[in-house]
Each structure stands twice: as structure tokens, then as C-alpha cells.
Amino acid sequence: GDSVTQMEGPVTLSEEAFLTINCTYTATGYPSLFWYVQYPGEGLQLLLKATKADDKGSNKGFEATYRKETTSFHLEKGSVQVSDSAVYFCALSDRNNNNDMRFGAGTRLTVKP
Amino acid sequence: EAGVAQSPRYKIIEKRQSVAFWCNPISGHATLYWYQQILGQGPKLLIQFQNNGVVDDSQLPKDRFSAERLKGVDSTLKIQPAKLEDSAVYLCASSLGGGRAKNIQYFGAGTRLSVL
Numbered sequence: 725g726d727s728v729t730q731m732e733g734p735v736t737l738s739e740e741a742f743l744t745i746n747c748t749y750t751a752t753g754y755p756s757l758f759w760y761v762q763y764p765g766e767g768l769q770l771l772l773k774a775t776k777a778d779d780k781g782s783n784k785g786f787e788a789t790y791r792k793e794t795t796s797f798h799l800e801k802g803s804v805q806v807s808d809s810a811v812y813f814c815a816l817s818d819r820n821n822n823n824d825m826r827f828g829a830g831t832r833l834t835v836k837p
Numbered sequence: 838e839a840g841v842a843q844s845p846r847y848k849i850i851e852k853r854q855s856v857a858f859w860c861n862p863i864s865g866h867a868t869l870y871w872y873q874q875i876l877g878q879g880p881k882l883l884i885q886f887q888n889n890g891v892v893d894d895s896q897l898p899k900d901r902f903s904a905e906r907l908k909g910v911d912s913t914l915k916i917q918p919a920k921l922e923d924s925a926v927y928l929c930a931s932s933l934g935g936g937r938a939k940n941i942q943y944f945g946a947g948t949r950l951s952v953l
Contacts, residue, residue, distance in 0.1 A: 768930075769944070823932070823934075823940040824882055
């Protein structure tokens with residue numbers, strides 16, 4: 725079945741460092757791909773999305789490109805801030821599977837001043 | 838626009854007791870989802886509704902979990918009786934439903950359940 729594998733954490737960076745969180749997926753169809761962020765004590769918030777190959781999702785300085793050839797959707801940010809500390813989830817949704825969302829295990833990011 | 842509302846935020850019960858969670862989705866969203874998020878893991882889908890009908894409940898432990906969305910708007914998830922392994926955050930999400938542009942899911946803040 726469809727699945728998502730993402731980089732294990734925790735990840736600890738200094739402010740203004742470059743961030744990459746790897747995400748790869750397995751799907752039988754042509755899924756949409758998402759990154760969600762979960763701040764402490766809150767629900768998941770959509771960070772960015774891409775619905776087809778070569779699409780680039782971007783928001784708040786974060787970017788991810790839908791790479792069909794490598795089945796990847798890596799999250800990047802050029803300069804992280806303390807306020808980016810959160811848990812990041814990669815996810816896919818496949819309309820061939822009732823649009824069920826499959827999540828990775830999450831990667832905890834801590835940014836230190 | 839109001840987001841997905843869930844209550845209660847926290848619940849502590851003893852094993853073998855019953856508990857219910859409530860969710861009110863974003864107005865106009867036809868599709869409603871319940872997820873279970875165990876500490877340190879990603880959310881796992883329990884059940885998906887389209888209006889008041891069940892689309893997918895393949896991962897719902899039906900011997901103890903039940904959910905309903907009688908009028909196609911708000912929904913209730915119940916656990917009876919609870920086990921220790923049910924300790925988790927229960928997330929509700931909703932989406933417009935339909936094609937790719939409409940299947941973005943919006944999440945509530947969740948209910949954190951502790952079973953002692």
C-alpha cells in the first residue's frame with residue numbers, strides 16, 4: 725500500500741542554518757504530496773503541497789519539489805528561525821485510495837538561538 | 838473562517854471506562870476524518886466520512902471504537918471500553934472533498950486521551 729518514509733529526528737540546528745528533511749514515498753497511483761507542521765500543543769497545519777510531478781510547493785521560506793523519478797519530496801529552508809521549532813510530517817493523499825492521507829512518522833526540529 | 842473545532846482538549850480515564858470525543862468541521866466541508874496519533878508517530882486514519890456516509894473504516898477497531906456523523910456535519914468518536922494502548926491524541930480533520938484541489942485536509946487541535 726501507499727506509504728511515506730521520512731528522515732528520523734530529532735534534528736537540532738542553530739538559527740540561520742540550512743534545513744533539509746528527507747521524505748520518500750511509495751504509491752501505486754499519482755498522489756498529492758504535503759508537508760504539515762505541528763507546533764507544541766496544537767493540531768497539524770498545512771505547510772505546503774504539490775499535486776503533480778515537478779511542482780514546487782513553498783510557504784514561509786520552506787520549499788519542497790515533487791520528484792517523481794526519485795519518489796521524493798524533501799523539505800528545505802535556507803535559514804531557519806527559533807520559531808520554526810516543531811514537528812514536521814510528510815504525507816501523501818491518493819485519490820485512487822479515497823484520498824486517504826498517509827503520514828510519515830514525523831521529524832522533530834529544534835532551532836537554537 | 839472558523840477552523841475545525843474539537844472537544845474536550847484533554848481527557849483522563851481509567852481502563853475499561855468509556856469516552857467520547859466531538860468534532861465540528863469547517864462549514865461546508867463534506868469530508869470528515871478521525872485520526873489516532875500515538876506519541877512519537879504520525880497520525881493514523883481511523884475513519885473517513887463523506888457527508889453522513891462512511892467511506893473508509895478499515896482501520897477502526899470496531900470491537901471498541903465507533904463513530905457517527907448523523908446529520909453530515911459534526912461527528913462523535915466513542916471508545917468503549919478503553920484500553921491502556923488507546924492513550925493518544927485523537928485528531929479530527931475536514932476537507933471539501935473531490936479532486937486534488939479540494940482534498941486538502943484541515944486539522945483540529947485534537948483531544949489528548951490518557952488511559953490509566
